Every structure is written in C-alpha cells, then in structure tokens.
Amino acid sequence: MALEGTRVVVTGATSGLGRAMAEALVAAGARVAVTSRERPRAGVAAAALGSAAVGIEMDVRDEASVQAGVEEIYERFGGVDVLVNNAGIGMRTVNPRFLTDPQPFWAVEPEGFRGVLETKVTGCFLVARAVVPRMLAAGGGRVVTISMNEQTMIRRGFVPYGPAGAAVEAFARVLAADLSETAVTANVLLPGGATATGMLPDELSPETRATLLDPAIMGPPIVWLSSDEAHGVHDQRIIATEFDDWLARR
Numbered sequence: 001m002a003l004e005g006t007r008v009v010v011t012g013a014t015s016g017l018g019r020a021m022a023e024a025l026v027a028a029g030a031r032v033a034v035t036s037r038e039r040p041r042a043g044v045a046a047a048a049l050g051s052a053a054v055g056i057e058m059d060v061r062d063e064a065s066v067q068a069g070v071e072e073i074y075e076r077f078g079g080v081d082v083l084v085n086n087a088g089i090g091m092r093t094v095n096p097r098f099l100t101d102p103q104p105f106w107a108v109e110p111e112g113f114r115g116v117l118e119t120k121v122t123g124c125f126l127v128a129r130a131v132v133p134r135m136l137a138a139g140g141g142r143v144v145t146i147s148m149n150e151q152t153m154i155r156r157g158f159v160p161y162g163p164a165g166a167a168v169e170a171f172a173r174v175l176a177a178d179l180s181e182t183a184v185t186a187n188v189l190l191p192g193g194a195t196a197t198g199m200l201p202d203e204l205s206p207e208t209r210a211t212l213l214d215p216a217i218m219g220p221p222i223v224w225l226s227s228d229e230a231h232g233v234h235d236q237r238i239i240a241t242e243f244d245d246w247l248a249r250r
Contacts, residue, residue: 002227004029007077011035011060011127012087014045016197017146017215021084024219025226026052033073060087060123070130079138082226083131086146088120091161102157116160121167128175132184140183144225145172147190176235185234189221192241217241
C-alpha cells in the first residue's frame with residue numbers, strides 16, 4: 001500500500017478520469033475525497049470505492065461551495081497531501097454531435113461557453129486557491145492538474161472545450177512558477193488521447209470506440225505522482241500513454 005496515510009482530493013471524481021484516478025488511489029492505500037456538485041452522487045461514488053473514500057459536495061464554480069467543501073475535507077481528513085484538479089464538463093453540453101457535426105464558435109451559446117470555462121478554469125483556480133495556502137502552512141503538498149492534448153485545444157469546432165483546456169494548462173504552469181520556491185509541487189497530467197468517458201457522443205461508431213483509451217490509464221501516473229517516489233518532481237507535463245517511457249528516462 002504505497003500511499004497508506006496519504007490524503008487526496010479528486011474533484012469531479014464520480015465518473016470518467018476522476019473516478020478512475022480515485023479507484024487507483026484507493027487501491028494504493030490513499031484516503032480519497034470524491035467531490036461532486038451533488039452530495040448524493042458523491043456519496044454513491046465514495047461508497048462504491050470503499051471505506052477509504054468520502055463523498056464531498058462541491059460546486060467548483062462557486063467560491064462558497066468550494067470553501068465549505070474544503071473545510072469539510074480538512075475536518076474529516078485533518079489535512080490534504082495531494083489535490084487532483086480534474087472537474088470539468090465537455091463539448092456535449094454545447095453540441096451533442098460535436099464530432100460528426102462540428103459547429104463554429106459563433107454558434108455556441110454564451111451560457112454554454114461560460115459553463116465549460118467556469119467548471120474547468122475557474123474551478124481549478126478556486127479549489128487550488130482554497131487548498132494550496134493550507135498546504136504551504138502545513139509545510140508541503142502536491143497539486144496535479146488534469147489537462148488534454150494540445151491538438152484538442154485548437155481543434156475545429158471545439159469552442160469552448162479547447163480554449164478551456166489551454167487556459168487550465170496555462171494556469172497550471174503559472175501555479176507551478178508561483179510555487180517554485182516552496183515545498184508544494186505542481187504538475188500536469190493528461191491521458192494522451194480520447195478516453196472512453198461520458199463526455200463523448202453516444203453515436204460513435206464501434207471502430208472509433210475501439211480506439212478510445214481506458215480511463216484506467218490515468219491510474220499508474222497519478223499513484224506515482226502521489227507517492228514518495230515523486231518527491232521534488234515539479235512543473236512536469238506527464239502524458240499517461242507515455243508514462244512508462246517518461247519514467248524510464250528520468
């Protein structure tokens with residue numbers, strides 16, 4: 001149990017990449033706070049993971065909700081060693097057929113644009129803003145920001161999902177720069193390709209579905225980044241599909 005005693009927060013951990021990372025972290029011995037906008041959904045996901053997981057209500061778009069959620073986590077865990085900023089919503093919220101019928105940016109409704117940006121970008125900012133000062137006061141901690149392929153950021157028809165990814169990655173790099181002289185490390189982790197999550201359209205062909213990555217690919221790198229082996233690793237951009245090779249080069 002490489003992560004026994006390690007306390008981790010995974011935002012947006014009830015499905016997709018977040019759920020896969022939470023499962024891997026619990027399996028490695030960590031205690032994991034699973035967050036969701038809806039407390040019942042967070043509770044169901046945590047119960048499925050076992051007694052080492054707790055469900056926390058947290059709307060990452062809302063400062064008061066983030067503060068309340070973080071307070072609850074610290075009350076229950078006594079601290080946070082690793083923050084995994086993962087919460088986000090995808091293109092389906094603005095265009096359910098975004099892969100087969102991409103729409104130009106001017107066809108995107110402003111409310112849909114704001115929803116994606118606020119969940120991913122503002123969410124990363126608010127949660128990090130609430131947790132990192134506590135990590136600094138405690139003498140250390142780790143932040144892992146979940147990103148996407150650079151090609152996705154500029155792909156046709158991918159407003160607002162692409163720009164949100166670019167902004168998140170820029171924020172993660174600034175966060176790392178701000179923390180460069182401290183005991184808190186910050187890194188970026190991304191799958192390395194499209195993953196089989198609920199963010200993709202239902203009408204994908206069997207051939208396309210066969211090419212999708214299993215979200216479990218995020219397990220080994222997030223466990224490693226949370227472990228003693230990653231001590232001092234800072235400002236790295238790690239691609240899950242290339243993790244073994246990246247680790248071998250270190």
